[in-house]
Amino acid sequence: xxxWVIAIIKVVFIWVWVxxxxxxxxxxxxxxxxxxxxxxxxxxxxxxGLFQPLADxxxxxxxxxxLPKKAHKVLWNLGPLLFALPAFSAYAVxxxxxxxxxxxKEIILQVSDVNIxxxxxxxxxxxxxxxxxxxxxxxxxxxxxxxxxxxxxQLISYxxxxxxxxxxxxxxxxxxxxxxxxxxxxxxxxxxxxNWGVFKQPLGFILYMVAIYAEAxxxxxxxxxxxxxxxxxxxxxxxxxxxxxxxxxxxxNLVTLSTLVVVLYFGAWHIPYIDxxxxxxxxxxxxxxxLILYLKVAFFLWLFVWVRWTIPRFRYDQVMGLGWKALIPLxxxxxxxxxxxxxxxx
Amino acid sequence: xxxxxVKKKYTLGERIYLLEILKGMALTWKHFVFNVKxxxxxxxxxxPTCWQYPEDRTREISPVYRGLHMLCLDEKGREKCIACGxxxxxxxxxxxxxxxxxxxxxxxxxxxGKMYCASFDIDxxxxxxxGLCQEACPKEAIVLGRExxxxxxxxEECHLDKxxxxxxxxKAKEEGKLRPPRKAVPxxxxxxxxxxxGASSKATEVKKGQVEVKKATKKAKNxxxxxxxx
Amino acid sequence: MNxxxxxxxxxxxxxxxxxxxxxxxxxxxxxTLRVITVTDGETIxxxxxxxxYLHRGxxxxxxxxxxxxxIPITDRLNYCSAIPNNVSYEMAVEKLMGIExxxxxQLIRVIMMELARIADHEVCVGILGVDLGAFTPFFYxxxxxxxxxxxxxxxxxxxxxxxFGRIGGVDADLPDDFEERWxxxxxxxxxxxxxxxKLLTHNRIWMDxxxxxxxxxxxxxxxxxxxGPCLRACGVKRDLxxxxxxxMYDQFDFNIPVGEHGDVFDRYKVRMIEMEESIKIIDQxxxxxxxxPADAPLKARVPKVIKPPAGEVYSALESPNGELGFFVRSDxxxxxxxxxxxxxxxxxxQAFNDLVKGGMVxxxxxxxxxxxxxxxxxxx
Numbered sequence: 004x005x006x007w008v009i010a011i012i013k014v015v016f017i018w019v020w021v022x023x024x025x026x027x028x029x030x031x032x033x034x035x036x037x038x039x040x041x042x043x044x045x046x047x048x049x050x051x052g053l054f055q056p057l058a059d060x061x062x063x064x065x066x067x068x069x070l071p072k073k074a075h076k077v078l079w080n081l082g083p084l085l086f087a088l089p090a091f092s093a094y095a096v097x098x099x100x101x102x103x104x105x106x107x108k109e110i111i112l113q114v115s116d117v118n119i120x121x122x123x124x125x126x127x128x129x130x131x132x133x134x135x136x137x138x139x140x141x142x143x144x145x146x147x148x149x150x151x152x153x154x155x156x157q158l159i160s161y162x163x164x165x166x167x168x169x170x171x172x173x174x175x176x177x178x179x180x181x182x183x184x185x186x187x188x189x190x191x192x193x194x195x196x197x198n199w200g201v202f203k204q205p206l207g208f209i210l211y212m213v214a215i216y217a218e219a220x221x222x223x224x225x226x227x228x229x230x231x232x233x234x235x236x237x238x239x240x241x242x243x244x245x246x247x248x249x250x251x252x253x254x255x256n257l258v259t260l261s262t263l264v265v266v267l268y269f270g271a272w273h274i275p276y277i278d279x280x281x282x283x284x285x286x287x288x289x290x291x292x293x294l295i296l297y298l299k300v301a302f303f304l305w306l307f308v309w310v311r312w313t314i315p316r317f318r319y320d321q322v323m324g325l326g327w328k329a330l331i332p333l334x335x336x337x338x339x340x341x342x343x344x345x346x347x348x349x
Numbered sequence: 350x351x352x353x354x355v356k357k358k359y360t361l362g363e364r365i366y367l368l369e370i371l372k373g374m375a376l377t378w379k380h381f382v383f384n385v386k387x388x389x390x391x392x393x394x395x396x397p398t399c400w401q402y403p404e405d406r407t408r409e410i411s412p413v414y415r416g417l418h419m420l421c422l423d424e425k426g427r428e429k430c431i432a433c434g435x436x437x438x439x440x441x442x443x444x445x446x447x448x449x450x451x452x453x454x455x456x457x458x459x460x461x462g463k464m465y466c467a468s469f470d471i472d473x474x475x476x477x478x479x480g481l482c483q484e485a486c487p488k489e490a491i492v493l494g495r496e497x498x499x500x501x502x503x504x505e506e507c508h509l510d511k512x513x514x515x516x517x518x519x520k521a522k523e524e525g526k527l528r529p530p531r532k533a534v535p536x537x538x539x540x541x542x543x544x545x546x547g548a549s550s551k552a553t554e555v556k557k558g559q560v561e562v563k564k565a566t567k568k569a570k571n572x573x574x575x576x577x578x579x
Numbered sequence: 580m581n582x583x584x585x586x587x588x589x590x591x592x593x594x595x596x597x598x599x600x601x602x603x604x605x606x607x608x609x610x611t612l613r614v615i616t617v618t619d620g621e622t623i624x625x626x627x628x629x630x631x632y633l634h635r636g637x638x639x640x641x642x643x644x645x646x647x648x649x650i651p652i653t654d655r656l657n658y659c660s661a662i663p664n665n666v667s668y669e670m671a672v673e674k675l676m677g678i679e680x681x682x683x684x685q686l687i688r689v690i691m692m693e694l695a696r697i698a699d700h701e702v703c704v705g706i707l708g709v710d711l712g713a714f715t716p717f718f719y720x721x722x723x724x725x726x727x728x729x730x731x732x733x734x735x736x737x738x739x740x741x742x743f744g745r746i747g748g749v750d751a752d753l754p755d756d757f758e759e760r761w762x763x764x765x766x767x768x769x770x771x772x773x774x775x776x777k778l779l780t781h782n783r784i785w786m787d788x789x790x791x792x793x794x795x796x797x798x799x800x801x802x803x804x805x806x807g808p809c810l811r812a813c814g815v816k817r818d819l820x821x822x823x824x825x826x827m828y829d830q831f832d833f834n835i836p837v838g839e840h841g842d843v844f845d846r847y848k849v850r851m852i853e854m855e856e857s858i859k860i861i862d863q864x865x866x867x868x869x870x871x872p873a874d875a876p877l878k879a880r881v882p883k884v885i886k887p888p889a890g891e892v893y894s895a896l897e898s899p900n901g902e903l904g905f906f907v908r909s910d911x912x913x914x915x916x917x918x919x920x921x922x923x924x925x926x927x928x929q930a931f932n933d934l935v936k937g938g939m940v941x942x943x944x945x946x947x948x949x950x951x952x953x954x955x956x957x958x959x
Contacts, residue, residue, distance in 0.1 A: 013767050040714070041380060041722055042384075145597060146599075149940070222712055223712065309377065310374065313370065314785075317711030318941045319939060320939065365783075366784070372781075398725070414736045440650035441649070472953065
């Protein structure tokens with residue numbers, strides 16, 4: 004009885020929390036870009052323009068929905084849903100804090116600690132491509148189809164290095180459960196290095212970072228929606244909240260992927276050399292661990308923005324070349340080295 | 350028509366992507382920090398390149414800016430315009446219409462010249478703000494002012510008549526935004542006289558000759574016509 | 580003439596090809612250009628540019644306006660840099676009338692034209708960045724362009740459509756604060772260029788996107804009638820400022836940057852270096868200007884109503900895009916009998932199919948930005 008109540012509370016909480024981050028992200032993206040480009044950015048709605056995402060949301064909700072002539076109605080409507088849903092549901096297995104003890108009951112800050120959480124994330128992550136392809140196909144627009152095709156090829160190619168990089172992490176920590184991996188990153192190894200994934204898997208970390216930029220369709224891999232080439236790619240024809248779902252799903256995706264980076268490579272809620280949980284009560288530690296985790300996530304979210312406004316975008320064939328000729332061999336090499344180390348040290 | 354094939358040569362630093370990307374990120378970060386600091390400064394015009402326009406009107410506009418037209422009055426408050434129509438003739442967009450009026454007895458304190466413009470209309474929807482009219486004006490009567498907010502709701506409002514033009518002048522005078530008096534562009538001095546005389550007289554001679562010939566042919570033609578008519 | 584481009588390519592492959600209509604309203608098309616591309620996947624089989632979406636009958640207007648009235652119309656040709664257009668037209672009429680423009684006026688023209696060149700190149704390089712996904716350098720450059728426009732505004736009151744100069748000279752002297760403004764602007768211009776180079780030039784993504792893309796051989800470029808930075812990027816050292824000096828350009832010391840392959844990267848580099856050279860020219864011109872007496876004439880003696888003797892003339896100058904020429908034919912009246920404009924990007928845009936064939940859609944965008952095709956100039 005109580006179990007599922009807690010589960011629902013957790014689901015609602017993390018859903019609202021992720022939505023909140025994604026909303027704030029749209030603001031950060033625009034203000035951050037403006038500040039890098041010697042501009043001011045949106046600063047009219049509310050203090051510092053903080054209500055701008057809200058205004059945009061209202062606008063998107065109240066706009067008229069336009070279905071292009073000869074568009075495939077079912078696919079057209081399915082596209083945005085299929086894009087946004089996986090982004091949210093991937094969060095089901097991602098931990099958002101250590102644990103909290105309320106009324107003598109231990110609650111882990113994770114919707115569900117599945118022992119194959121890893122595979123679940125990968126599987127759900129690759130579902131998002133259907134949203135893009137269906138949206139691109141259903142729009143009955145050549146630019147949309149091009150965007151959808153680009154996206155398919157790109158996501159499929161980059162899923163391989165992503166998976167291989169993650170596999171190396173599994174080798175190191177010996178578990179498929181994201182919570183187990185997070186817990187295993189406490190303490191130090193070799194005497195001085197924190198037990199974080201980034202120090203145990205430096206190459207894997209770089210590969211993973213590159214791959215998630217491609218997975219999230221961000222610059223330099225934003226070809227599916229490269230506005231100067233194919234107008235807006237797969238969401239050229241979309242408007243109103245269907246477009247909103249695409250844009251929102253993208254930001255939710257960013258949050259999910261950034262959280263995964265932190266959980267897998269940046270020690271989740273651990274701070275190097277200090278074990279704060281000893282100094283804090285069970286409730287406050289739960290909250291503090293949550294905050295530490297999201298502070299780290301905030302950095303990676305900012306990194307997305309920062310990189311986006313610094314570098315140009317790839318060309319389609321260069322993306323493929325980078326993926327297949329550089330990242331996949333490197334990922335295999337990384338896997339091989341990791342396996343060798345583990346074998347030798349065992 | 351074979352297009353040349355270019356072989357790319359990269360240094361190691363360029364080849365591994367990350368180094369140059371990090372350099373670029375350092376640059377954007379520098380701008381970011383600078384602008385964030387600037388945006389927390391008090392005052393309207395914080396980030397150096399951005400004017401918060403409708404509220405912040407501190408940007409200085411050039412005194413010779415070519416904005417809204419006005420019809421000037423002289424020191425005694427008389428209309429300078431003498432309705433010569435040069436502006437209307439010069440205008441590339443043909444947006445000026447001037448109607449003449451003759452100054453009557455007792456109107457000397459109203460109009461500076463013997464003629465004045467009974468009506469003076471400018472169609473702002475046609476005007477291209479080239480400033481040729483103010484340059485052509487012999488009396489510096491029509492002038493383009495510093496007012497640049499020209500958007501209107503209706504077509505009628507975009508039609509400037511004489512009253513509006515005078516009102517524009519009065520408004521500009523009140524705000525101290527009158528255009529400074531025109532600086533004459535120094536022109537190459539005239540070449541020594543004898544040469545000019547010789548050249549011009551020759552030209553006139555030729556012209557006269559042509560005219561005479563023309564007249565003669567006309568007469569002949571007329572005569573022929575008269576004959577055939579008979 | 581206006582056949583379906585699909586029917587012009589290999590009939591056997593018809594089923595595999597897709598016609599994509601890029602433009603006239605497309606985010607990357609500058610103004611209202613339209614390219615009908617036939618693509619095989621993303622590879623371009625054929626790209627047929629279609630022009631005329633911004634045709635305003637400028638040449639016909641020239642026949643119905645007096646010689647002075649046509650100057651403001653020339654502003655609207657290449658709206659990125661109106662001043663070289665004005666000067667080119669004025670030079671044509673002056674040549675027709677045999678007017679010698681005073682030296683001081685020529686210096687003012689040089690200063691203003693070089694400022695306009697910097698502004699034009701800044702827009703071109705910035706937009707090239709935007710089209711390739713690098714948004715930030717655009718703003719660093721465009722802010723400096725605003726400062727240049729400020730100088731224009733204080734010169735004769737307009738920022739974009741300057742109506743600069745008159746037949747026989749210029750319409751005003753340089754403003755008093757020009758020196759101060761230029762002194763302030765110069766380091767900022769250099770800094771903006773440096774920052775752009777830092778963000779782009781050695782970035783491998785940028786290099787991959789630009790090096791070798793739409794490379795062109797010098798022979799082809801000459802045959803197609805390329806001029807300006809696009810020709811110089813191919814390795815041909817041709818610059819009207821050096822080859823057929825006008826406006827005292829022979830008295831200035833400046834280099835002509837030359838590329839190697841004529842690809843997008845070389846065009847970008849040539850433009851970046853040209854901006855630096857323009858700064859040098861302005862410095863020298865201003866020094867000469869300072870040496871002139873304050874009341875030196877700025878305008879030749881010209882009759883109020885300009886009636887050039889009957890005859891025809893072609894006069895060209897090196898505009899930021901290349902050779903910008905005006906052909907004026909007069910019948911002795913106060914209006915030109917015929918005016919014909921030779922816009923540089925018309926000749927360059929002809930070769931568009933050859934430039935982009937075999938590349939990808941993304942290359943087409945990079946190519947069109949690097950050519951700096953301005954629809955106002957192209958369609959007239």
